[in-house]
Every structure is written in C-alpha cells, then in structure tokens.
Amino acid sequence: xxxxxxxxxxxxxxxxxxxxxxxxxxxxxxxxxxxxxxxxxxxxxxxxxxxxxxxxxxxxxxxxxxxxxxxxxxxxxxxxxxxxxxxxxxxxxxxxxxxxxxxxxxxxxxxxxxxxxxxxxxxxxxxxxxxxxxxxxxxxxxxxxxxxxxxxxxxxxxxxxxxxxxxxxxxxxxxxxxxxxxxxxxxxxxxxxxxxxxxxxxxxxxxxxxxxxxxxxxxxxxxxxxxxxxxxxxxxxxxxxxxxxxxxxxxxx
Amino acid sequence: xxxxxxxxxxxxxxxxxxxxxxxxxxxxxxxxxxxxxxxxxxxxxxxxxxxxxxxxxxxxxxxxxxxxxxxxxxxxxxxxxxxxxxxxxxxxxxxxxxxxxxxxxxxxxxxxxxxxxxxxxxxxxxxxxxxxxxxxxxxxxxxxxxxxxxxxxxxxxxxxxxxxxxxxxxxxxxxxxxxxxxxxxxxxxxxxxxxxxxxxxxxxxxxxxxxxxxxxxxxxxxxxxxxxxxxxxxxxxxxxxxxxxxxxxxxxxxxxxxxxxxxxxxxxxxxxxxxxxxxxxxxxxxxxxxxxxxxxx
Numbered sequence: 423x424x425x426x427x428x429x430x431x432x433x434x435x436x437x438x439x440x441x442x443x444x445x446x447x448x449x450x451x452x453x454x455x456x457x458x459x460x461x462x463x464x465x466x467x468x469x470x471x472x473x474x475x476x477x478x479x480x481x482x483x484x485x486x487x488x489x490x491x492x493x494x495x496x497x498x499x500x501x502x503x504x505x506x507x508x509x510x511x512x513x514x515x516x517x518x519x520x521x522x523x524x525x526x527x528x529x530x531x532x533x534x535x536x537x538x539x540x541x542x543x544x545x546x547x548x549x550x551x552x553x554x555x556x557x558x559x560x561x562x563x564x565x566x567x568x569x570x571x572x573x574x575x576x577x578x579x580x581x582x583x584x585x586x587x588x589x590x591x592x593x594x595x596x597x598x599x600x601x602x603x604x605x606x607x608x609x610x611x612x613x614x615x616x617x618x619x620x621x622x623x624x625x626x627x628x629x630x631x632x633x634x635x636x637x638x639x640x641x642x643x644x645x646x647x648x649x650x651x652x653x654x655x656x657x658x659x660x661x662x663x664x665x666x667x668x669x670x671x672x673x674x675x
Numbered sequence: 676x677x678x679x680x681x682x683x684x685x686x687x688x689x690x691x692x693x694x695x696x697x698x699x700x701x702x703x704x705x706x707x708x709x710x711x712x713x714x715x716x717x718x719x720x721x722x723x724x725x726x727x728x729x730x731x732x733x734x735x736x737x738x739x740x741x742x743x744x745x746x747x748x749x750x751x752x753x754x755x756x757x758x759x760x761x762x763x764x765x766x767x768x769x770x771x772x773x774x775x776x777x778x779x780x781x782x783x784x785x786x787x788x789x790x791x792x793x794x795x796x797x798x799x800x801x802x803x804x805x806x807x808x809x810x811x812x813x814x815x816x817x818x819x820x821x822x823x824x825x826x827x828x829x830x831x832x833x834x835x836x837x838x839x840x841x842x843x844x845x846x847x848x849x850x851x852x853x854x855x856x857x858x859x860x861x862x863x864x865x866x867x868x869x870x871x872x873x874x875x876x877x878x879x880x881x882x883x884x885x886x887x888x889x890x891x892x893x894x895x896x897x898x899x900x901x902x903x904x905x906x907x908x909x910x911x912x913x914x915x916x917x918x919x920x921x922x923x924x925x926x927x928x929x930x931x932x933x934x935x936x937x938x939x940x941x942x943x944x945x946x947x948x949x950x951x952x953x954x955x956x957x958x959x960x961x962x963x964x965x966x967x968x969x970x971x972x
Contacts (some may be wrong), residue, residue: 497895501894527897528900530687530900572890661865
C-alpha cells in the first residue's frame, strides 16, 4: 500500500526533513505517524501523495513509484489516495453538497451520478441533514466530515490525514476518530499524522510510527526497532505513552 | 469504450463552460476589475492606434503632393510634348502626366498668388512657361524615384528645367522615417505594458482561486481538466476588456470628430487585431498562471 524505502528528503537546510526512513503500511492497516512539530510528519505525507519527491530512496504507493511516475500521471495516484487536512480546506463559497460534488465532478463522474453519490458520501459521514449548509454554517467537526466525504469521493484505497483533529474539540475529535475507524473497517488503510498522545492512548490497536528530527525512531509493528539513531530508543512522545502500544494486526495482500 | 468517449468529452466541455460562468457569477467584482484593467490597458493601445493611423493618413496626403514638374521651352512643338507625355506615362513609376499650358499657369498664379495680381495684370507678355506635371504611383513617391524621373524628364528636348521640391520631399521622408521608428518603439512599449497588465489582471483573478486549483489536484483532476475553465475565463476576460477598450476608443474618436477636428476611424482589421490580442494575452496569461500553481502543489 505504502512503502518508504530508505527515503531521505532534503530542502537545502543542513538537516534533512526526512533521513533514511523505511516502513511498509499494508492494505487495511491503521497507523499513527507521530512526532514533535518539525519531525517530518507532514513531509512524509506529502511524499506519500507524490506532492514532493524524495531526494534519495523511493516511495511506493498503490503501485505508483516516486522514481517512475511522471508529474503528468500523478492524478492517477491521487484518485487512489484520499487526503484530509487539519484546516479542512473546503471551498468556502459552496455548500457541503457542492464541495463533495465538486470532487466527483473533477474526477469525471457522470453528471447523473454526482448528486446522488455526493448525498450518499455525506450520509456515510453522518452529514446528510446538512448537505445544503454553507461551509461557514458548519462546526469544525462537521467541516472535517465534509472533507472526509470529499476524500472518499474517488473510492481511494488509502486515506492520508494530516493532524485531522488538531482544530477540533474533544467531542468532535471522538466523532472523527470513530469515522476513521469505520472507514478502516471497510478495508481502507489510514495513515494519520498526529502529535496527540491522548488520541494514540485511546486507540491502542493502531500501529504507531514515530519520527524524530526526520528519523524513524519507533515502529510498533517491528520487534527490532528501526536503525537510524545510535541508541535505537523510542522518541520522547512514545516514551510518554502509558504502556507499550500493541502491534496492529497486519492484513498483507 | 469508443462509444462513451464523445459523451465524456461533451461532459468536459459542459463542465468547462459551466465552471467559467459560475466563477464569473461567484466573483463578479473581481471579474469586472480584471476586465476593466484589461480594457484600460487596451484603450491606451487603441488611442495610440488612432493617433498613429491619423498621422499615417496625413502623411499619405502629403505624399500625394510629391510630383515632378518639367517646365517646357516656349518653342516646344505639340508633337514633341505629345511624344514626351506618351513616353513618361509608359514608365511603371508614373501614375499620370498633366499638361499645363502657359495660360493655365498664369490663371493658377492669379488664383494662388492674389498679392501679385496687379503685377501679373500689368505684364504685356505671359512670362510663365508651360509644364508637364508628372504624378508618381503610391510607393514610388520617394526622393530617389522623384530624382530619377526628374533626370529622365530633363533629357527630353522640349524641357527647359525640372523641379520636384527636393528639400521638402527629403524633409517629408526624414519625418516619415522618424515617425516609423517612433511608432515601432512606442507601439512595442505600449503593447508590452498592455500585455503585462493583462497578465497581472488575469493572474490576480486566478490567485484568488488557487485553493480551488489545489483541491482539484488533491482529488485527482487531470491537469488539462483543471486548465480549461481558467483558459476560457482568461479568454472571456480578454474579450470583455477588448470590447471595453473598443467602446472607449470609439467614444474618444466620436468626441474628437464632432467637437475638435476631423479625424479618421482606424481600420476594422486593426480593431480585430487589438481585441484578438486581448483574448490571446488573456488565455496565455491564464495558462501560465495556472501552470505555475499546478507546479507548486
């Protein structure tokens, strides 16, 4: 599903944003990508979406390789990978239904199917009654649900989420996390960047990948922790978690 | 597969038109401002075109007065003059030859020089010679051609003297060359400035919708699919601007014509080129701006 093979990403600064990172997320897996601000979480997600290319190494996502996929063909990958942001990124001058319909329209869905499908997607995220509401009339949690519905428009195999609960209160966060798990149960892999320890504590079944200063310092699915740091110790965040997270059950295809 | 393709293409065209119209409807002020900027930029070009065209028309009027005059000896025979007229008329550079008799020359002098009418009346003998006025074809009214024809005319026996107003013809052509250089330099400068303004106006409109472009890329829209509504929007903005520039230029022409002095309206081909340039610059600027945003994501 996603495979990072010795990936390094440099931006011209002395320290690379990601350094020699390798991991493999399989179909149907739910994983948190954690670490402090600036640890490289967002860079990893952008690489997984081929919004950027690694300086060294290779990223493989759903059969697409960072070293072989041309810029012109990236749209094919994007239809297999949904993306959800912390700030939702909805079009403000459209309704919830129009935001989802817009995604369906630009990927070439037939005109007759667009509205019924958009309504079904909104129903799937629990927002059917608010389909006609303008974005500014929705709460943060509701806006994130619309963003998730939009991400699901192309029926992706993988959902990338960059701090999707970062702007939400406790109740909305729980709702969104429940939604992500429901989507995951349907077979979609989820890779969620977060630095919310409490969130990870509440979902011990998820795999945890921790980045620290661009290095992958902890992977709950590995018995032997990854190389890249001299002491191979978990970073500060994982050390703070109460108890060891249980390794997630992998469903290799 | 083959049967569904045209339907898909129709759907894309429909989407392109609808998205473009929706964009205008959602941000009418921005669209109006962009079109107004394009219109004002092209209006400056239109005014320049109007001025250039009228200077050109005036110069052509002056050029029409470039002619070679061969003054004839008083003893020249009618046959000699007729032979000379035939020979000169057959030259490719010559448009026509008019014979002016001594009497016609005196009448003209009365008419054109009224202050000398008393002196002319007191004359016992008409001192003015008969002449042949040789008009040159358009494109041959240059100092070089006028000089060559004058030399040729001077070789005929009945001719006493040939004149073509060397000094003012030379000045006219120096002026024309300066005019051509000035027109080219200023015209290029105005066109470049107009292109930059049109580019900026269209890019501002696209900048306001960059989030939309990012979302389209995010969900997997093809680049060509993202491009099309923006290209159409750029073209329509350019066309609206062109129409505004045409209206402003025509209003200026009408006002000058009716209240100041008589001028000519620019040829419609020039109008077509101006409005088309607005559309082309709009499309190009739009394509460039969208491409830039696409590369950033």
